[in-house]
Amino acid sequence: MSNETKEILELWRPYLDSLIKNDKFNIDSSVWDTEIDPIGGIELYYHIKQQEAEPINAEILNIQKLDSNKYSVKTAFYNLSGFGRSKNSSLNCIYDIIIKKKGKAFKVYNFLSEYTEDWSRKEVGNIVYHYTPSYSFNLGKAKIMSEYCDSLAKFFATESPKINYYIFKNSQETFHSMGFLYNRDMYDTYQIFGRTDPNRNIVYCGNNSEIFPHEIVHLYTHKYYSTLHSFFDEGLAEYLDFSIQAEKIGKRKVIANYLNNNPQINLSNILELEDRIGNGTSYKYDISCLLVEKLLEKDPKQALHKILNGGTKDEDFYFTVTSILDIEKREINNTIRGWLTNY
Ligand SMILES: [Zn+2]
Incomplete structure (x- = not known):
């Protein structure tokens, strides 16, 4: 084992242990580069905490050197409920992160910025669109969406936040951009998927389009109304779509x-x-x-x-x-x- 691999294991392994044990999301600035991303690791935390009561185990599968100071580290998470009875744990997800040297120490980075590094960006009203250079961007649709955001701000009587809108081909690519190489939802048949991240003002839109009203509604509700029942949240998003x-x-x-x-x-x-x-x-x-x-x-x-x-x-x-x-x-x-x- 090289010294660098050892250093990476000493950084990532204890973080995984604390992630699995903690009931609360903790930002660990000794692990994540919080200057680049103040809430690094939040997707992973929410993903593995979804199945609340189930105990989880993590196994580092692979450390791959990408260039002189950059590594990709793949981790598998297992659900252990039923373990012992069925003798089988079940695979929850496989998650990829990037670890880079910053100064003398290694730091962890979200997969998204790496995945979309070479992507095009276009600002339309309060939306910053991110898409692959080969995507043929439809400005007309983007303008409709930007006006829709303003109308939502009026409807909810809030400000109109600046939104980072990522266009992905399908649910598979959406999850992949977040770092998931496998999870239980990403290969479903329907293949249309959206997710909102109210902390970073990101909407992940896996429908290959500039238009995804449902997810934008969630950005507003999650950002401004923590007292909204989840059943109403989906109904409201459909109602306003x-x-x-x-x-x-x-x-x-x-x-x-x-x-x-x-x-x-x-x-x-x-x-x-x-x-x-x-x-x-x-x-x-x-x-x-x-x-x-x-x-x-x-x-x-x-x-x-x-x-x-x-x-x-x-x-x-x-x-x-x-x-x-x-x-x-x-x-x-x-x-x-x-x-x-x-x-
Ligand atoms: Zn929804």
Whole structure:
């Protein structure tokens, strides 16, 4: 083992141990170059903490020298739940980071800046677009999106932040840019994916387009409204997405039909139901969108404020719904089913 490899292991291994143990995201400036990126490591932290209760193990797979002072380090993370019973741990993700010499010491860098180093940039209004030099950039679409951002700022009564918008081909490339060589979501069949990073004002748009309203809505909600329930968050993002109007109606028809065939389903417990309904529909996206629409209709003055500030607990969600509609929780089922008879 070379001295440099040893140095890298002495930097990365203890960091992994603390990452797995910590319940809170800690910025470690002795490991990450926080002058370049003040919150380095946050994607990895959130990814492996998603499966809260499951214990995780990490294994450094490979250290590859890229040039005289630059290395790529690949780490595998395993979920250990069931370990012992099934005798198998399961692969959670494989994550790639860049380690470079800064002065005398090594520092860790996010994969994104390395991956997009040679990319083109174009500023349109408050959006800075990042895309591969071979991508044929559509300025017309970018202008539509930039005006949309201004309209969202008005809608949410906030400032219009400067947004770094990355255009990726698909979900696979989106995750890869974040450093994931493998995770459980990146090779799904649908291959359209977005993620927002409100800390760095980044939207990762894996739909190969200048237009991705849904994810931009999340940037605003995550940045300014930490009291918004996650079920409303998706519904609101769908409600404000001008690019999917026709699909919305089609999805409501699918859900109406499904619920007619399943009268036993009780939508008064909608947060407890299995979310995916079928044919690409979901309670969390499509029913929530309908719900948001109806709540805003019912109380145009107060509903938005109540939704955004209502609280993140499930009982907060039910309270917001029932208080705006002025119904009991057990009446939610009939109310939603009633709306759907129009589709
Ligand atoms: Zn979303």
